[in-house]
Amino acid sequence: MSFSEKNKAMTELLYQLADDDFIHAHRGSEWLGLAPHIEEDVAFSSINQDTMGHAAMYYKLLEDLGEGKADDLSHRRKPEQYRNAIILEERNGSGEYLESPQYDWAFTVIRHFFYDVSKKIRLESLKQSSYEPLSEAARKILTEQYYHLMHWEVWFKQLMTSTAKARKKMEAAIFKVWDDFGGVLTLGPYGDEMVKAGLIEDEEVLKTRFTERMQKYFQSVDFKLVTEPQMKRGDGRAGVHTPDLEHALSTLSEVYVSDAEAAGW
């Protein structure tokens, strides 16, 4: 494969990794001060901070590849240039983060748990990546990922096996996330090139690992789901997004783009 093909595959993959973590960390951080208890607020904000740090590492790799400044890449692109999965951009619930947010903790637990299960599988594969800076980053991130996954696994198991009310909310959240979780598992339009370049394993291999692992988790809480994760609202890897992303990006970049003359912040 030509250099430019390989380069394209590499940057596309890095944008997926960076944008997934960037928007996911943002959605998590909107919970700040609103989590079910103070201990969770402390733990959750630590996880969000780590995840934002992972995004920053990937944006830096893109910067090193000549894509532009990491801050511009994260704050100045148009929504259709983002490569994150649609389910990650979805609001935490109705309302604004500052005004009467009606956030759904069950949805958050499920989205974070599923995402962290798949993120770990993806990182394990990236450890073998042919692109050395990426495999190095994956190794670093994995050390933190262990704790994140454990955190959400505990929430998942506890809320799935406590009151009937909690179970009902959790099951509803599982179905909702499952409908679009295929968007996290896909490598998008350049997936084949990524695999050919040895950057990451095949999408189907990763997806099978994910569903097998999820089946074990489901079994442990006496839950069954026979369908595959879907991509009902479209492929974020191909630039398809919902108004939720645009809304989030305008908040995230509000200050950064407010003064075109500013050399630093």
Place this chain on the structure above:
Amino acid sequence: MIEQLTFDVLNDEQKYQHFMERINRGEKIEADDWMPDDYRQALIRLISMHGISEIMGALPEKEWVPKAPTLNRKLAIMAKVQDEMGHGQLLLRVAEDLMKPLGKNRDNIMQDLFSKRLKFHNVFHMPSPTWGDAAVIAWLVDGAAILSQTMMLDTSYGPYGRALKRICQEESFHAKHGESLVLSLAEGTDKQKQMLQEAVNRWWDALLMFFGPKSKNETGHSNVDKNIKYKLRTKTNEQLRQEFLTKYVPKMKLIGLDIPDKTIRFDEDKQEWIYKEPDWNEFKKIVSGNGPKTNERLHLRQSSYEQNEWVREALGHISSAAVG
């Protein structure tokens, strides 16, 4: 053991005398030690207010977490607000231990907050409409907090002192973060400089109020004397305010900021700052729960607390099942 037995036969007055001797010797009181109700109440009031202020303090800053301009600023402010939450948790744990013999727990603290019985710091009732406010909060509000917390490091209550030690270490990082935010704006474009100056203008009175009134003459009520008697604190409100002005007025001038008080000056003879008093009636109004953002922030906190009740119920179900 023998000492404990002799102590138990003392009457309350003798116990109180023994307690005050310990305080005056500079000994630390621990959670399980005998303490007069008055001391316990003073601690609960002071520490639960401190703890809940840390938590309510996360809300004005929370507004700026997603909007922080760059990746590094986002990471730094996320870390800072997480620290504040952690401080809140640490302090509430200390307060909860003190409340346990009275049959109270964290839910009582939260309910007291929502009913405005439990007060929180005046600064956290104020709006923070721009990124400049985030910078001023991190630099000057945290700077003020460091002064008052450092003063209490040697407090007579051991668990509070140990919590404060950790808090002060982290706060010094926050002040550095704040200084860096402020410097970037102060060295930036005219628009950035203006944003900073406007934020300073907005926060000046609140910063002077932060330390509380000089005496109870200003507000009709003060716990300072009692807290000094019990060695919970070592300095008066005015001493702290003077320290703050000495530390920050020159720094503010150095980076080109106007002090929003034309009359402020340092009196060489008296060796003290002469400044325009903030409106203490306004202060009273704010801390009694009628500040510009009080209701909005309490509502945010309360509605999320209520919305997540099913989660706490579920967790309660699990822990009672485990015990059963």
